[in-house]
Amino acid sequence: MTAPSHSSDASDSALIGRFLGGDEVAFRALYRRHTPRLRMIVVRLLGASRRDEVDDVVQETWLAGCRGLHRYTGDAKFSSWLTTIGIRAAYARFGRAGETELFDELPAPEGPGPGAAVDLDRALSHLPDHQRVVVVLHDIEGFTHEEIARHLGMAVGTSKATLSRARAVLRRLLNDGVSHVG
């Protein structure tokens, strides 16, 4: 068995190959490498009202990824492939409960004043689900509208329009302060 220290230096494709051969150490290395970023994306996609579902979605993502890993061809980066699964797992949650209405129960600002990153995160977490997902994928994760449309099953124009509306709301939130909006 290869030592864990070697696993931390190995490429994704090497770790995947070893994992498919039953190597637990290789899987642990993959998890440690990719989960922090995946989890941050899932946190933002789900928003504040589903914060307690984050780790369930991360686990679902890994399980689905492992089950389908034999279909991973290596054309895309493994992190992108895994993120795609995570986006779909998070998006599937949106139909399970009522959406958080914009400006409902917005918490008072804490710590840094309006304009700080913490306020942007807070404002993002209170956008309607479909708007927040598009902003997170486009403005934070760098997805194109075509990719967003493909992953979420919507038209490209819908993705653009949704992003535009979401940016307008965020601009008001950032300019006026989160607690002053609505």
Added chain:
Amino acid sequence: MLDDQDLIELDARERRFFDALPRESQPPPRELDHLVSALRAEGFFRPVPRRTTWMIQLAAAVLLVVLGGLAGARMATRNSLEVMLDRTDLTVTDRILLMQRAGSAYVRASNAYAGSVARADSTAVEVASRVLMGAAQAVARSDLDGGVSARLTEALRAGQKRALPAPTVHRVLWF
């Protein structure tokens, strides 16, 4: 349909806010172990031959050999003369058989003793006669033989008084 020129673009300040957002979030420490357990249950990981397992198997084999040896020794000595003599749960029939075995053992021991000495020296005669005398006296005291042992004892005493020379025949013909 929204034209691209109608899309609200982020200004530099907003872009900085987005760029400043954290990109990673550490999972709770136990999540990985839970996931590994779930994957193991689905058969993703091959069983790892651990050194501890190998050592446990070796220890079990050694213990089995030791226990087997002890059990064999116990089986071998369970019906030995010494063990049977110490038992208190024997029937009368068992005790008769035990006396026969003990007598036969005595004869065999005497023959072996006689055969082992190069010549019938005085020490051998002394040992053999004392053992024979002791056995005869013990039987005479228990009065199990209708006086045979008592008479034999008298004859042995008389023989000792006459200080006969050492017998030339080594074989003990008793029992």
